[in-house]
Amino acid sequence: MAILAVQKTSASPRGRQRNISWLAWIWVGPALVLELVFFIYPVLNTVWLSFFNKTSTMYVGLRNYQRIFTDPSLLEVLRNNLIWLVLATVLTVGLGLLVAVLIDRVKIERVIKSALFLPMAISFVSASVIWRFVFVYQPANQPQIGLLNAILGLFGIGPQVWLLDTRFNTFAMIAVYVWMMTGFCMVILSAALKSIPDEILEAAKMDGAGRFTIFWRIMVPMISATLTVVTVTMVINILKIFDIVYVMTGGNYHSSVVGVEFYNQLFVFGNYGQAGALAVLLMMAVVPVMYFNIRQIRQQEKMR
Amino acid sequence: MPTFQRHIRQELDTLVEEYTTQHSLSRRTFLQRATAAGLSISAATALLASCGGSSTKVTSIDALTEWGGSELDSFNAINAAFTQKTGIKVNVESTRDLPAVLQTRVRGNNLPDIAGMPNLDLMHQLADQGKLVPLEKFIDMNKYKQDYGHGWIDLASWKGTLYAVLPKGNNKATVWYNPKQFQDAGGAIPQTWDKLIAVSDQLANAGKYPWAMGVESSASSGWPAADWVSEIYMNKYGPAMYNQWVQHKIPWTHASIKDAIQMFGQIAHGNHYINGAPQSILATNFQDASYQPFTSPPKAYMYYLGDFTAGFITSQFQTLKAGRDFNFFPFPTINAQYKGAITGGADIVVAMKDNDGSRQFMQFLATAEAQSIWVKRGGSTSVNKSVNLADYPDPVARQSAQILTAATAVQLSVGDLIPASLQSAYWKGLLTYIADPKQLDSVLRSLEATAQQAYQS
Numbered sequence: 001m002a003i004l005a006v007q008k009t010s011a012s013p014r015g016r017q018r019n020i021s022w023l024a025w026i027w028v029g030p031a032l033v034l035e036l037v038f039f040i041y042p043v044l045n046t047v048w049l050s051f052f053n054k055t056s057t058m059y060v061g062l063r064n065y066q067r068i069f070t071d072p073s074l075l076e077v078l079r080n081n082l083i084w085l086v087l088a089t090v091l092t093v094g095l096g097l098l099v100a101v102l103i104d105r106v107k108i109e110r111v112i113k114s115a116l117f118l119p120m121a122i123s124f125v126s127a128s129v130i131w132r133f134v135f136v137y138q139p140a141n142q143p144q145i146g147l148l149n150a151i152l153g154l155f156g157i158g159p160q161v162w163l164l165d166t167r168f169n170t171f172a173m174i175a176v177y178v179w180m181m182t183g184f185c186m187v188i189l190s191a192a193l194k195s196i197p198d199e200i201l202e203a204a205k206m207d208g209a210g211r212f213t214i215f216w217r218i219m220v221p222m223i224s225a226t227l228t229v230v231t232v233t234m235v236i237n238i239l240k241i242f243d244i245v246y247v248m249t250g251g252n253y254h255s256s257v258v259g260v261e262f263y264n265q266l267f268v269f270g271n272y273g274q275a276g277a278l279a280v281l282l283m284m285a286v287v288p289v290m291y292f293n294i295r296q297i298r299q300q301e302k303m304r
Numbered sequence: 305m306p307t308f309q310r311h312i313r314q315e316l317d318t319l320v321e322e323y324t325t326q327h328s329l330s331r332r333t334f335l336q337r338a339t340a341a342g343l344s345i346s347a348a349t350a351l352l353a354s355c356g357g358s359s360t361k362v363t364s365i366d367a368l369t370e371w372g373g374s375e376l377d378s379f380n381a382i383n384a385a386f387t388q389k390t391g392i393k394v395n396v397e398s399t400r401d402l403p404a405v406l407q408t409r410v411r412g413n414n415l416p417d418i419a420g421m422p423n424l425d426l427m428h429q430l431a432d433q434g435k436l437v438p439l440e441k442f443i444d445m446n447k448y449k450q451d452y453g454h455g456w457i458d459l460a461s462w463k464g465t466l467y468a469v470l471p472k473g474n475n476k477a478t479v480w481y482n483p484k485q486f487q488d489a490g491g492a493i494p495q496t497w498d499k500l501i502a503v504s505d506q507l508a509n510a511g512k513y514p515w516a517m518g519v520e521s522s523a524s525s526g527w528p529a530a531d532w533v534s535e536i537y538m539n540k541y542g543p544a545m546y547n548q549w550v551q552h553k554i555p556w557t558h559a560s561i562k563d564a565i566q567m568f569g570q571i572a573h574g575n576h577y578i579n580g581a582p583q584s585i586l587a588t589n590f591q592d593a594s595y596q597p598f599t600s601p602p603k604a605y606m607y608y609l610g611d612f613t614a615g616f617i618t619s620q621f622q623t624l625k626a627g628r629d630f631n632f633f634p635f636p637t638i639n640a641q642y643k644g645a646i647t648g649g650a651d652i653v654v655a656m657k658d659n660d661g662s663r664q665f666m667q668f669l670a671t672a673e674a675q676s677i678w679v680k681r682g683g684s685t686s687v688n689k690s691v692n693l694a695d696y697p698d699p700v701a702r703q704s705a706q707i708l709t710a711a712t713a714v715q716l717s718v719g720d721l722i723p724a725s726l727q728s729a730y731w732k733g734l735l736t737y738i739a740d741p742k743q744l745d746s747v748l749r750s751l752e753a754t755a756q757q758a759y760q761s
Binding site: 055072073136137138139140141142161163164246247250251252253263264265266267268269270271 | 401403404407425426429433522523524525526579580583584586587723724725728729732735739750
């Protein structure tokens with residue numbers, strides 16, 4: 001709105017220009033105030049706090065940041081976040097794209113879409129609780145009440161402690177995220193696929209392009225803008241991941257992520273400095289992605 | 305109020321002294337004497353306010369607590385009695401995420417009148433920040449000292465000032481078992497640690513699982529193991545050493561700490577002691593584990609956890625009768641010198657706003673009259689000595705209360721006495737130890753490093 005108003009002023013006679021730009025400020029005003037109070041101020045305050053000690057009474061310089069990169073348990077948190085970032089993004093977007101292509105123009109497309117999209121309707125917390133039941137472990141000589149271990153039992157494989165075993169737990173939780181978010185990626189990518197003009201696809205077929213060529217040379221480039229937006233959304237979501245880990249393992253067994261650690265530092269340990277530093281780190285990781293996302297959207301707007 | 309005449313100042317000093325330490329002095333007499341000493345009415349009122357005399361009248365107070373379910377019902381029963389007595393309504397806000405809610409409200413300067421404390425560390429922090437109301441100026445300290453043992457008063461105080469009332473406590477020197485099944489299996493109640501190991505071995509050799517154990521508790525997993533270790537340490541090394549540990553006067557790598565954890569390991573890693581150990585210990589919720597000795601046929605024979613376990617058992621198996629179908633034996637003696645030294649717990653309630661309502665509420669909550677309401681409803685062991693033992697609903701609860709009030713020394717579990725960041729690291733460390741006992745030394749070394757950071761602040 002603001003941009004529109006300013007653009008109009010440049011076209012109008014000089015006398016009215018000042019008047020209207022003043023008006024523009026009134027339009028922008030409320031948004032600016034809200035932005036200042038609820039975004040800019042908290043951000044600056046968080047950055048400020050991150051240079052202080054636990055109770056924000058003593059300046060400690062970069063000590064809180066130094067701890068993040070030297071403390072073994074915090075390093076582990078960073079490593080876990082990285083695993084999440086790479087694996088969960090690749091899986092949600094990759095599987096979403098794969099399913100979208102495979103079910104495109106298939107008869108039961110709608111049924112599959114709805115089924116895959118359904119998990120989106122539940123909250124992360126409920127999904128985590130449900131999946132905890134799937135991962136339940138009982139000693140080998142007891143009846144297995146967890147779905148996954150019961151299935152393993154059918155094949156004569158002993159029960160695994162999915163959420164405790166450091167080899168599996170992060171991956172088990174990523175599986176929950178993938179289960180929830182693949183549908184979302186799939187629906188958006190599928191819509192983008194449908195916007196590819198039929199003529200292009202037909203022309204390609206006439207020229208003798210195989211399925212893979214069509215996929216890689218035509219579909220992917222043509223939906224690349226949507227693909228980026230979906231990927232970026234996933235990246236931002238995953239960087240902030242909290243609920244699944246908090247509910248499923250509580251960050252124990254070497255499975256903590258930055259979001260959970262931040263919560264612990266702030267609310268459990270009352271360490272405002274360390275929590276601030278983690279929040280700033282998270283923000284710095286998200287900002288470039290956001291910037292990229294916004295630029296992408298702008299370019300898309302221009303193309304239209 | 306500049307008062308330069310020495311005798312007037314002296315007079316005022318004694319007046320203030322008298323007012324803050326005794327309770328016989330009413331506000332009116334205070335004002336009369338202050339004006340008689342030469343102060344103007346407004347100066348006298350200001351003086352009265354500054355020594356906590358101005359208790360604003362209120363018609364209702366806000367209480368923030370962690371209690372839910374039957375605990376909340378019992379708390380509300382106390383509140384109802386309070387309202388009937390004083391006409392002041394108590395609005396209870398209950399949250400399971402007390403630390404987060406409380407921290408937010410403190411930062412936002414939106415304090416409740418009364419609040420539960422999730423841990424002592426937070427209480428100490430808030431007391432240091434001046435957010436808590438010292439109770440000494442309106443609670444009858446003589447009566448308080450009669451009602452509460454020395455250890456409990458220490459617990460409710462910080463730096464020599466009383467801040468908290470303990471509406472209910474629990475005894476953590478209790479090993480739960482099923483009397484009939486235990487006898488059928490040939491078990492005898494062990495009085496000492498060696499006998500405890502002997503009876504465990506005897507059951508294990510007969511192909512049974514002597515112990516149930518579960519330490520899963522979502523974000524606070526590991527605390528039941530910490531309770532185990534605390535109780536062992538208290539019994540073996542006594543309260544003096546225990547306090548040194550808690551205050552970090554001995555390092556976490558100290559031989560006694562390692563020893564206590566390894567004695568806990570004797571149970572956790574005992575041969576054929578626990579079904580599916582060690583993974584099942586980590587994967588089983590502490591509450592679910594408490595059911596194992598009471599199923600039929602029993603999946604285990606003994607379970608260690610505080611006396612609140614009775615609540616889990618009775619709500620899961622409603623037909624079981626206390627004393628006949630489930631009971632506890634006192635934690636066995638390890639070092640005879642420290643017999644009667646136990647660990648326990650207490651729920652902490654503090655006042656955060658100083659007004660007439662919060663004052664009367666804290667006074668009331670500390671009395672045996674208020675606490676016996678909860679005791680009669682079950683699920684609470686009062687640490688107030690004036691609560692009548694006959695008020696306990698069953699013999700099991702009564703015995704537990706008896707042990708608690710007669711204890712020679714009581715201390716909270718170590719986890720609850722150390723800074724929160726260290727507490728969390730300690731719980732995680734015990735989980736690591738349960739999963740892999742070989743890592744004990746490295747766990748203790750990293751705990752010592754965390755401790756140095758935590759105590760340095």
